[in-house]
Amino acid sequence: NAGVTQTPKFRILKIGQSMTLQCTQDMNHNYMYWYRQDPGMGLKLIYYSVGAGITDKGEVPNGYNVSRSTTEDFPLRLELAAPSQTSVYFCASSFSGKGEQYFGPGTRLTVT
Amino acid sequence: ELKVEQNPLFLSMQEGKNYTIYCNYSTTSDRLYWYRQDPGKSLESLFVLLSNGAVKQEGRLMASLDTKARLSTLHITAAVHDLSATYFCAVDQAGTALIFGKGTTLSVSS
Numbered sequence: 001n002a003g004v005t006q007t008p009k010f011r012i013l014k015i016g017q018s019m020t021l022q023c024t025q026d027m028n029h030n031y032m033y034w035y036r037q038d039p040g041m042g043l044k045l046i047y048y049s050v051g052a053g054i055t056d057k058g059e060v061p062n063g064y065n066v067s068r069s070t071t072e073d074f075p076l077r078l079e080l081a082a083p084s085q086t087s088v089y090f091c092a093s094s095f096s097g098k099g100e101q102y103f104g105p106g107t108r109l110t111v112t
Numbered sequence: 113e114l115k116v117e118q119n120p121l122f123l124s125m126q127e128g129k130n131y132t133i134y135c136n137y138s139t140t141s142d143r144l145y146w147y148r149q150d151p152g153k154s155l156e157s158l159f160v161l162l163s164n165g166a167v168k169q170e171g172r173l174m175a176s177l178d179t180k181a182r183l184s185t186l187h188i189t190a191a192v193h194d195l196s197a198t199y200f201c202a203v204d205q206a207g208t209a210l211i212f213g214k215g216t217t218l219s220v221s222s
Binding site for chain 1: 145160200202207208211212
């Protein structure tokens with residue numbers, strides 16, 4: 001099992017550009033999550049999904065969109081990138097909402 | 113709104129000594145997680161604490177949970193350099209998401 005994989009690992013965007021962060025898990029987990037981690041801070045939840053076709057907002061959803069068309073994939077879309085979105089983005093998955101979450105390696109995004 | 117506070121945020125440890133990290137949370141929850149993060153890396157699960165009084169140990173680390181006090185502790189016994197990392201506690205919120213503390217950065221020196 002590869003677990004949770006994320007692409008790309010690094011990306012530099014210009015203000016106003018858009019991009020999609022990819023996340024795939026091969027553990028057949030129902031729940032998937034997107035977090036962002038700013039320097040010296042813990043993780044903050046952006047969006048989560050409890051299954052294919054179902055998504056919901058987390059603590060900091062503004063400026064992002066998600067979709068969940070399959071169990072395996074949970075892409076995060078940034079529209080009109082802003083410097084405030086410079087962060088490290090982690091995708092995670094769990095079998096249930098009360099289960100241990102497994103994290104991907106992260107995507108380091110810089111918006112200039 | 114669930115809030116999770118860790119202290120201390122930074123801890124400089126001497127090899128061979130014992131230390132404790134505290135994790136307090138503001139609303140009722142019966143699930144708490146501890147993660148380790150090395151610089152530039154992802155999060156690695158250390159402990160899952162599922163009930164009041166739960167205690168788990170792995171090597172020099174021992175975690176406990178007191179749901180009545182809304183407190184978890186991570187105890188480090190005889191610190192060694194390999195334990196240098198940032199440790200996060202995270203609390204389950206209504207079975208849908210985890211709320212993370214800001215993390216405690218441990219540095220072990222001889």
